[in-house]
Amino acid sequence: MKIIMLGAPGAGKGTQAKKIAEKYQIPHISTGDIFRANIKNGTELGMKAKTFMDQGLLVPDELVCDLVVDRVQQDDCKAGYILDGFPRTIPQAESLDAALAAVGDAVDYAVNVEVPDENIVNRMGGRRACVGCGATYHLVYAPTQKEGICDTCGAELILRDDDKPETVQKRLGVYHEQTQPLIDYYNGKGILREVDGTVAMEDVFQAIIDVLGA
């Protein structure tokens, strides 16, 4: 099953994508995680991406598309995958579709996790990320066992630059302008599925399973 997760930054699509990947035993491919790993490792891609990410802007399509197209062609993607954070623009969606069509393939579902902007701003202020492994938590909704310390690897938690309030507002603007049009794009293809992202995490997950019909 090839699934795309859509939703505003902070809608919880990353959390849900991980759970879906686990349930269906398919790779979870997060472009945000790929960029953050590159930043951490000081690669050229990471340095280029960081200048955009820190400002709440999208990384240019040409730095993202080839990377994802290469990734989904790897062996572990044969039975499917879940894309989290890609595509974020119509040209990205078109380049993915073209790459898949070239091998007689297509995306099965685009799942949109709907959350109003007001909820997003509240949520992201409480989000904390691990400097070690990149795991994300929330001060209220998904707290760690020990405050400020990652449950998975024991490293320190921080408020990511791109989760700071002024950057969140900017990212929401970018989302509405560049990413939201993908909802119509996938609706037009008959593969859009929508779920309410404001309810409890487990209920969002169940709703996704229901719309995927699996």
Ligand code: AMP
């Ligand atoms: P995320 O963790 O998915 O919220 O991504 C964090 C940041 O990485 C975004 O705000 C963008 O700057 C960048 N990014 C991630 N995925 C993409 C993409 N598909 N296209 C452009 N920029 C991206």
